[in-house]
Amino acid sequence: MKIDLKKIGGWVLMLLLAVVLLYFAFKGVKWSDFISGLASCNFWWILLSMAASFAVFILRGIRWRYIMLPLNPSITRKEAYDGVTIAYLSNFALPRAGEFVRCGVISSTGKANFESVLGTVVLERSWDMLCYIFVLMGVLALRWERFGAFITQEIWKPLVEKLPFDIAWLILVVAVVVVAMAVLLYLKRQVLRKNRFVNKVFQIVEGLVKGLMAGVRMEHKWGFIVSTLLIWVGYWVMSYCTILAFPQVGGLTAVDAAFLMVVGSLGWIIPVQGGIGAYHFVISLALFSIYGIAQTSGVIFATISHESQALIMLICGTVSLFSLRKRKFTIFKHQNNN
Numbered sequence: 001m002k003i004d005l006k007k008i009g010g011w012v013l014m015l016l017l018a019v020v021l022l023y024f025a026f027k028g029v030k031w032s033d034f035i036s037g038l039a040s041c042n043f044w045w046i047l048l049s050m051a052a053s054f055a056v057f058i059l060r061g062i063r064w065r066y067i068m069l070p071l072n073p074s075i076t077r078k079e080a081y082d083g084v085t086i087a088y089l090s091n092f093a094l095p096r097a098g099e100f101v102r103c104g105v106i107s108s109t110g111k112a113n114f115e116s117v118l119g120t121v122v123l124e125r126s127w128d129m130l131c132y133i134f135v136l137m138g139v140l141a142l143r144w145e146r147f148g149a150f151i152t153q154e155i156w157k158p159l160v161e162k163l164p165f166d167i168a169w170l171i172l173v174v175a176v177v178v179v180a181m182a183v184l185l186y187l188k189r190q191v192l193r194k195n196r197f198v199n200k201v202f203q204i205v206e207g208l209v210k211g212l213m214a215g216v217r218m219e220h221k222w223g224f225i226v227s228t229l230l231i232w233v234g235y236w237v238m239s240y241c242t243i244l245a246f247p248q249v250g251g252l253t254a255v256d257a258a259f260l261m262v263v264g265s266l267g268w269i270i271p272v273q274g275g276i277g278a279y280h281f282v283i284s285l286a287l288f289s290i291y292g293i294a295q296t297s298g299v300i301f302a303t304i305s306h307e308s309q310a311l312i313m314l315i316c317g318t319v320s321l322f323s324l325r326k327r328k329f330t331i332f333k334h335q336n337n338n
Contacts, residue, residue, distance in 0.1 A: 041304060045245035049238045049305075050312045056234040057316055060084045063227040066220045067120040072111040079109060082320040089317025092310075099125070105324065131232055132265065139259045235261050242305045248297040249287070260286065264305070279306045 061081030068075050083105035087098030099121050107114040218224060240257035243249050252260075263286045267279030283305065284298035293301075 040247055041300075042245045045241045046304060046308050049241035049245070050308050052234045052237040052241065053309055053312045054316065056231055056238075057081065057085055057088075057312075059227050059231045059234065063224055063231065064120065064124055066218050066224045066227070067123055068106065068112065068117065069220070070218055071116050071120070075106065075109070075111050078323075079106060079111075082324050085313070085316040085320040086324065087317075088313040089321065092314070127228060131228060132262070135232065135258060136262050139255065139262060142255050143259065238309065239264065239305075242301065242308075245304070246297070246301055249291075249293060249301055252291065256291075259290075267306075 058081060061077055061084045064084060065075055065077055065080040068080065083102035086105055087102035089098075090101040091098040100118070103114050103117040103121060106112055106117045236254075236258055239261040240254055243252045243257050243260070260283065264279060264283055267282040280299060280302040283302035284295060287293040287298035287301060288295055
């Protein structure tokens with residue numbers, strides 16, 4: 001068996017990044033204080049947070065199915081749910097691979113091709129990004145005097161300062177290049193398609209477009225909108241329940257929960273296995289910088305919040321993985337008997 005050193009190297013680098021972020025998050029934490037802080041946690045609220053997380057998985061499966069129905073009406077809620085939970089499980093092995101894995105879960109049923117399903121994922125994630133921006137703007141508008149400084153000083157300013165050029169020019173140049181490439185590819189598409197590799201790229205793009213158009217044509221638009229709203233309410237409930245579980249942060253409000261939800265999302269986006277380290281670092285930094293909450297308390301909060309959600313992801317993803325394998329085995333056995 002040939003070993004892919006590039007993949008192994010990339011995985012190791014991401015793991016090292018997670019370790020480094022964990023180190024900085026836990027640096028200076030007294031373990032006696034950490035353990036006593038964990039003991040003070042009300043785990044009933046954490047269980048409620050985990051229940052909300054499970055409900056979000058179900059809602060994400062329902063919403064994703066709404067987009068995929070124009071591709072094939074026979075795609076079931078269970079198949080969509082399994083795709084979502086197995087995707088979260090996959091992210092613990094290889095960051096951001098989950099989006100491709102869940103496309104593979106659906107395409108393996110033979111009900112839709114991989115490229116078309118990937119198009120529905122792009123559409124779904126586009127909606128999530130819009131919702132994220134909307135929630136972020138709402139939170140900043142309500143508490144700009146508190147949250148604005150954190151966003152500009154701790155996140156935006158360090159990012160811009162590291163760039164060797166004006167970010168506005170970068171955006172303009174990228175936009176011009178993308179438009180020029182798109183026009184060139186469209187005008188020369190017949191000539192370019194004679195190349196096998198380029199033709200495959202065109203097929204992938206066409207599949208993506210098909211998936212996007214399927215979302216536009218979906219009949220259950222209101223179901224999609226309502227499930228999207230409920231998903232984000234679920235994220236907020238998860239954040240607020242974690243606040244209620246800790247006496248050390250008990251003074252934080254529902255708006256603070258929304259802010260921590262938004263900031264915590266950055267920790268899950270950073271390409272490390274399951275957000276490990278990144279989430280702890282970002283949340284503890286936010287709690288200290290904005291609310292003046294001690295590092296130990298912030299790390300305890302981040303640890304319980306992350307590990308409880310990671311646990312429900314691992315459980316649901318593993319159950320779905322076994323369920324999928326069992327379903328495939330049953331279908332294979334039935335086909336052989338016939």
